[in-house]
Amino acid sequence: MIRYDQALERLLAHARRLPGESRSPVDAMGRALARDVISPMDLPSFDHAAMDGYALCAREPLAAGSEHAVAGSQAAGDAARESLGSACEIMTGARLPVGLDAVIAVERTQLLAHAGDGTPARIRLLDTLAAGYNVRYAGSDVAKGAVVAVAGTRIEPALVMLLAALGVTSVEVVRQPRVAIIGTGKELLADPTQPLADEQIHHSNGPYLRAAFGAAGAKVLSCETLDDTASHYREAVRRARDAGADLIVSTGAVSMGRYDFVPEALQALGAELLFHKVAMRPGKPVLAATLGDDTLVLALPGTPMAVAVGFRFFAEPVLRAWAGQGREPMLHAVLDTPQQPKPGLRHFLRAKLTQDAEGRLHADVLSRQQPFRIQPFAEANAWVALAEDVGDCAPGMLVEIASLHAGQALSVGSTTATNK
Missing domain, CATH: 2.40.340.10 (MoeA, C-terminal, domain IV)
Structure with missing residues (x-):
């Protein structure tokens, strides 16, 4: 019997990062990046107004009370335009006209005159204005060439928003881990729509593991319920391996009783034992092994909380390692x-x-x-x-x-x- 930290080290030594594949950011939700994402552009991509108001040239600060002629208007989405040496009415998000470098909020001005078409013609500043006021500069959020997200980062909605703003249509993410689940025990009733016999119990470990692995971003290939027969277990392991499972998780038949056949069954399949029995509670009889093609096997006791602990403190660290993520801090x-x-x-x-x-x-x-x-x-x-x-x-x-x-x-x- 070994300590938990020793057992985890042995297990993680066989959990190398899985290969990457290309996905759109939306389709990659919940997946981990396989490589860094580099910004292809400045964000914002041009200097623009942070609020509705008037754009002016303020290389030399403009005093409160100064008056300025207004020529033209610039709305978000309008093409770049040259300034005419005067103020320009501007809307939030609009590109700054060439030669203008500051924006004063409309409520911090006094409108003195209208043009014939009703647009502003002359204003008075109520505040001092200096270059850069209320301007969002190109690249001030993200600079072109900057690392937006590092490998191992889990893609969440906030990152999807950022990638969309940068025009990133494809990212390389770690392939989903493939998991097969095997529940053992002739007392288990897998179909909850069927009535329980006196000697039966509903199988709760299988549904729990399916839900837990699914929530963790893994692809569950199969979830089988078997009787207490070693040959049936060996066949289920072979099916899971042939289906491409990265991890096979079984519950039950892993301790030292007469019907606890898992250790010998895995040995008969040529598995390499990593550990059997860990100094922990619950779940002490837990077993881990590898099959020759790098498939991991995690055999858990059948007691529900031993399964929950085995998933949380053995399976999930493996999923993190496969995703290229570091150890989870406590x-x-x-x-x-x-x-x-x-x-x-x-x-x-x-x-x-x-x-x-x-x-x-x-x-x-x-x-x-x-x-x-x-x-x-x-x-x-x-x-x-x-x-x-x-x-x-x-x-x-x-x-x-x-x-x-x-x-x-x-x-x-x-x-x-x-x-x-």
Whole structure:
């Protein structure tokens, strides 16, 4: 049995970044960039007015009370024009006429006269005006050639907006990880529309893993439910590998009981064992292996919270590594509920977060932490991780916390913090 950090290191050593593919930014939502995006242009692409008003030449500051003739008008979308040495009426977003370098807001002027067509003809400034006032300069948001987003960045709506503004129509993103899910246990009923027999339970691990991997951006190739037969398991693993799965996740049959056939079945398939049993709770019997073509196998115990912990703290770090993203930083919170963890084991506990008046996060570890209980997981909004050698934990000490799922906002009542 090895420590959690050692097990994770062994697993991540076999999780190289997946190859890239081209997608439009909108179609690439949620995916990670495979290479840096370089800006093809200045943004803004020209000097323009930040508000409605009048454009003037203010190389030498113009005094409040000075009067200026107005010639012409410039609206957003109008072609470039030469100034005639006088002020120009201008609208927000409109290109500055050549020779003019400042804009005064319309409400900071007094209109003195109209032209025959009703347009402004003469104004008085109510404020001093200097060059650059209320001007958005070309490249002041993004300069041409600048790195807009680095490889590994997850594409979110804000980045889509920026790429659209830059006219970027295609980005290279990491290929979606392909995952196959295998649930074992003759007691499992996979079809929830069918009535349960006395000896059966609804299969919850499969739907959970499908939802969790899907939310994490992976492509789920299959989700099978098998009986407790080693030959059926081997056949399912072969099918998943032949379908191109990068990761095969199975639940159940991985401990030391008479029906726990997964270790021997994987050995018969020629898998290379990375680890079996980790000093952690829940999920101690977890197993990881590789098949000869770089397919990873993660075999989890069948207890629901062992599956949830295995996904969050083993599968999701692999997904991040495949996306070219770094290790996920842990956040910290003040522990509100005392804990007496078993020495030598890393504990992953479901918790609720709150925030005090000073902005500090507080973690309230939920009762009923038994790994078969699902409702506390649905009620929680974070994990508390207690290290193997932490000892007794008194209220007030700082503990590591993580969101329920990586990349997800860490919910704290009406406030949020985010794991990036």
